[in-house]
Amino acid sequence: MTPAIELENVSKVFGKFPAVDSLSFRVPKGVVFGLLGPNGAGKTTTIRMIMNITAADSGDIRVLSSPMTRETQNRIGYLPEERGLYRKMKVLDHLLFLAAIKEVSRENARRRIAEWADRLELKPWLKKKVDELSKGMQQKVQFIATVIHDPEILILDEPFSGLDPINTAIIKDYLTDFRKRGKTIVFSTHVLEQAEKLCDEICLLARSKKILEGNLRDLKRRFSKNLLHLSIEAGPTEIAALPGVASSQAVNGGYVVALAPGTDQREFLRRALERYPLHGFSAKEPELEEIYLDAVHAAGMEETRPIE
Amino acid sequence: MSWTKIFAVIRREYLERVRTKAFWIATILVPAFFLIYMAVQFIAIKKTSGERKIAVVDTTGQLAPALAAELAAREAALRQKNPGSRGIHWVVEPRPITGDLEQTKEALRKEVLSEKIYGYLILDPGLLKKDRAEYYSISVSEFVAIKQMDEAINLTVLRRKIEDRGLPPSVGRELEKRVDLETWKVTNKGVTQEKGAGILAALVFMVIMYSTFIMYGFQNLRGVIEEKTNRIVELVIASVRPIELMLGKIIGIGLVGLTQYLFWSLVAANLSMLGIAGIMAAGEAGAPLIPLSMIGYFILFFLLGYFLYASIYTALGAPFNTDQEAQQLSMIPTMLIVGGMAVYPAVMNNPNGPIAVGASLFPFTAPLIMYLRTAVAEPPGWQIGLSIVILILSTTAMAWFAGRIYRVGILMYGKKPTIPEIMRWVRYRPGKVLQPAAPPRS
Numbered sequence: 001m002t003p004a005i006e007l008e009n010v011s012k013v014f015g016k017f018p019a020v021d022s023l024s025f026r027v028p029k030g031v032v033f034g035l036l037g038p039n040g041a042g043k044t045t046t047i048r049m050i051m052n053i054t055a056a057d058s059g060d061i062r063v064l065s066s067p068m069t070r071e072t073q074n075r076i077g078y079l080p081e082e083r084g085l086y087r088k089m090k091v092l093d094h095l096l097f098l099a100a101i102k103e104v105s106r107e108n109a110r111r112r113i114a115e116w117a118d119r120l121e122l123k124p125w126l127k128k129k130v131d132e133l134s135k136g137m138q139q140k141v142q143f144i145a146t147v148i149h150d151p152e153i154l155i156l157d158e159p160f161s162g163l164d165p166i167n168t169a170i171i172k173d174y175l176t177d178f179r180k181r182g183k184t185i186v187f188s189t190h191v192l193e194q195a196e197k198l199c200d201e202i203c204l205l206a207r208s209k210k211i212l213e214g215n216l217r218d219l220k221r222r223f224s225k226n227l228l229h230l231s232i233e234a235g236p237t238e239i240a241a242l243p244g245v246a247s248s249q250a251v252n253g254g255y256v257v258a259l260a261p262g263t264d265q266r267e268f269l270r271r272a273l274e275r276y277p278l279h280g281f282s283a284k285e286p287e288l289e290e291i292y293l294d295a296v297h298a299a300g301m302e303e304t305r306p307i308e
Numbered sequence: 309m310s311w312t313k314i315f316a317v318i319r320r321e322y323l324e325r326v327r328t329k330a331f332w333i334a335t336i337l338v339p340a341f342f343l344i345y346m347a348v349q350f351i352a353i354k355k356t357s358g359e360r361k362i363a364v365v366d367t368t369g370q371l372a373p374a375l376a377a378e379l380a381a382r383e384a385a386l387r388q389k390n391p392g393s394r395g396i397h398w399v400v401e402p403r404p405i406t407g408d409l410e411q412t413k414e415a416l417r418k419e420v421l422s423e424k425i426y427g428y429l430i431l432d433p434g435l436l437k438k439d440r441a442e443y444y445s446i447s448v449s450e451f452v453a454i455k456q457m458d459e460a461i462n463l464t465v466l467r468r469k470i471e472d473r474g475l476p477p478s479v480g481r482e483l484e485k486r487v488d489l490e491t492w493k494v495t496n497k498g499v500t501q502e503k504g505a506g507i508l509a510a511l512v513f514m515v516i517m518y519s520t521f522i523m524y525g526f527q528n529l530r531g532v533i534e535e536k537t538n539r540i541v542e543l544v545i546a547s548v549r550p551i552e553l554m555l556g557k558i559i560g561i562g563l564v565g566l567t568q569y570l571f572w573s574l575v576a577a578n579l580s581m582l583g584i585a586g587i588m589a590a591g592e593a594g595a596p597l598i599p600l601s602m603i604g605y606f607i608l609f610f611l612l613g614y615f616l617y618a619s620i621y622t623a624l625g626a627p628f629n630t631d632q633e634a635q636q637l638s639m640i641p642t643m644l645i646v647g648g649m650a651v652y653p654a655v656m657n658n659p660n661g662p663i664a665v666g667a668s669l670f671p672f673t674a675p676l677i678m679y680l681r682t683a684v685a686e687p688p689g690w691q692i693g694l695s696i697v698i699l700i701l702s703t704t705a706m707a708w709f710a711g712r713i714y715r716v717g718i719l720m721y722g723k724k725p726t727i728p729e730i731m732r733w734v735r736y737r738p739g740k741v742l743q744p745a746a747p748p749r750s
Contacts, residue, residue: 048542054719070310073546076546078546080543080546082539082542083543084538086538088324089320097316100316101547101548
C-alpha cells in the first residue's frame, strides 16, 4: 500500500543550526502516527516542510505519493502549533472563509459547520465574534477548521497543548472517530503518555535526528526487558533466589521481576508456581518513556529529556 | 494561481473592512465635514452684510462724495440683480482733519476700538500720487467688503483723473471697461476653452490618488502585521500560496477604497441634482465637464500606482511584528508619495518642463504627475507611453520583490530583522526545488 506521507533524507538548516537532519520516515495510510520528541527536536519544522510552508533544503517529501500540490493541499487538515484566528471576524464567517480557501462550496461548508457546531456545542457562538469566545471555544473553532473540508489526512502540531481536560477528551474522541473512518492522522507532541494511548506508529526525534521509528506494539516488544509482574505468596529473598531472576522489586503487594537475558518466561513461571502459591502474573511492557530513554541512551544523547 | 482562493481572500478582506463602523464613520464624516465647510464658507460670504460705517478723511476734498455715490450705485445694482440678497450697506462719513493727519488717525483709531465706526479711509493727495490709499479696520480679511471698496475707489479715482484732463464722459466710460482674458487650451484636435473646472477636477482626482496611496497603501502594511500578530497566517498559508494571499489582500483593500469613492461620488451626484453642487461650483469655474480621457487616465494611473505602493507597504509590513517596528521603514513610501505631491506646483507652472518630464517618468511620482500632465497639458505621446511602461515594469518588479519578502517574512516571529537579513530573504532559494511527482513506490 502506498504510504500517506513519506520523507526521504529530508534536511533543513536555519543559519548554522540544523533543524532537521536527514530525516526519513513513512506514515502508512489509516494509522495514527506520532511525531515525538522534546521541544526543539525539529517536530514543527518537519510538519511545516510536509505542509510545504517551509521548503526543505534537501530530500524528498511525498504526500499521497507526490510532492505537495494544490490538489493534495485541499485533502489535508492542518492545525499549526501557532494557533490563531482573525479576532474581529464572526465565527461562522471565519469558518466559511477557511472552508473557501480549501475550495469547499459555500453550501457544503454551511452544512458541515452546522453539524460540527451541534456536536461541539458551539451553535450559540456562531454569530459571535472570535474575540468574545473563551480560549476553549476558540480551540473548538480551530478544530472544526481542520476538518471542514473532510480531509484524508490530519496533521496536528501539538494538538493537546493548552487544552483543558474536557476539550482534550473531546479531541481524543474525535481523533479515534476519524481513524475509524480509515483516515490518517499525524500529530506531534512532547507529552509521551498522550502518544502512548493514541498512536499506532511513532517516530522519535531528538536533536534534529530520528532515533527510533516503527509500530508501537513492535517497539514495545523489542524494548521489553523481560519484565514480569507477579502476585505471589513469597518473601523478597525467596523471589530473588528463584532461578533466572536478575533483579526484583516489591510493588503494591506484588513484585516486578526482571529476568536474566535468555531466560524463558514460561519456564520461570512453571518453577515459581511449583514453589509458591501464584495468584496472578502479567508481562510488564515498557512504557514509551522508558523506550525513549533507552533509545536516547543508545544514541548517546542522554541530556535530552522528554520533559516539558 | 487559484482564483477561487484569491477570491475568498478578497471577499474576506473586503467584507470585514466594509462591515466595520470605522469605515462607515469615515465614509460619512468626510463628505459631511466637506459639506459643513462649504456651507460655512457660503454662509460667511452671504452673511457679509449689514451696515459699514466708514469715516473718510479726504484731504483732496473731491473724492469722498463721488466714492459714496459709487458705493451706493453698486449697492443698488446688486439689489436689482439679486433682490433677496442683503449686501453690505456702506455709510460714508467725511471727516475733517483735526490737528494734523496723524492726530486725526489716532482719534479715528480710538473710535474704531469703541465701535463708533467700522473703519476709516485716508484719501490723501500725497498717497494718491503714489497710487495708494489707506483703509483701516478691525477686520481686514473680509474679502467681499474690501474688494467692493477697492473697486469703488479705483473707479472714483479714475473718473477724477479723466475729468481733470478734460476728457468727455463717453471716453471715461470706455476707459472704465475692462478686458476679460479668456483662456484656451491648445490640443492636437484644436483648442478648448479652459475655465479652470478641468484643472480643478484633475487636482481633485490627484488628491484622491494621493490619499488612497497613503491611506489604503498603509492598510496593507497593517493587514499583514495583524495576520502575524493574530497567528492566523500559518493556517491560511496551509491552504493559500503566499502570493495568492498577498494579491487577495491588495485587491480586497483596494476595493474598499473604491467603494468609499463610489459612495462619495453618489453623494456628490445627488447633491448636484439638488442644486447644491451648483452653489459649490459657483463663480467663474462653472459646472465641471470632465473629459472621458481624464477618467480613463485616472483609472489607469490609479490602479498602477495603488498596486505599486500596496506592494511596497506589504513588503515593509511582512518582516515585522508590530506597527512600531515597521514605522521607520514605512516612512519611505509615504515620503515618495508626498514628494510627488510636492512637485505638483512646478508641474502646473511648466507642464512640459524638465521637472515635469522627470517626475512623470520616475515610477514613484509618475502616477500623480503624469496624470496631472495629461490633464493640464498635452504631453508628447511617447512620454505618456514610456511613463506607463516604466510604471508597469516597476509595479511588476515591486510585486515580485514584495512576494519574496512576504513568503518568508510572514512566518518570522521574534527579533526584528535587519535590512541585510530581509535582503537575504529575497535571494533565498531552498537547496532543492520540489521535484515533479516521483513514481509511487509499491
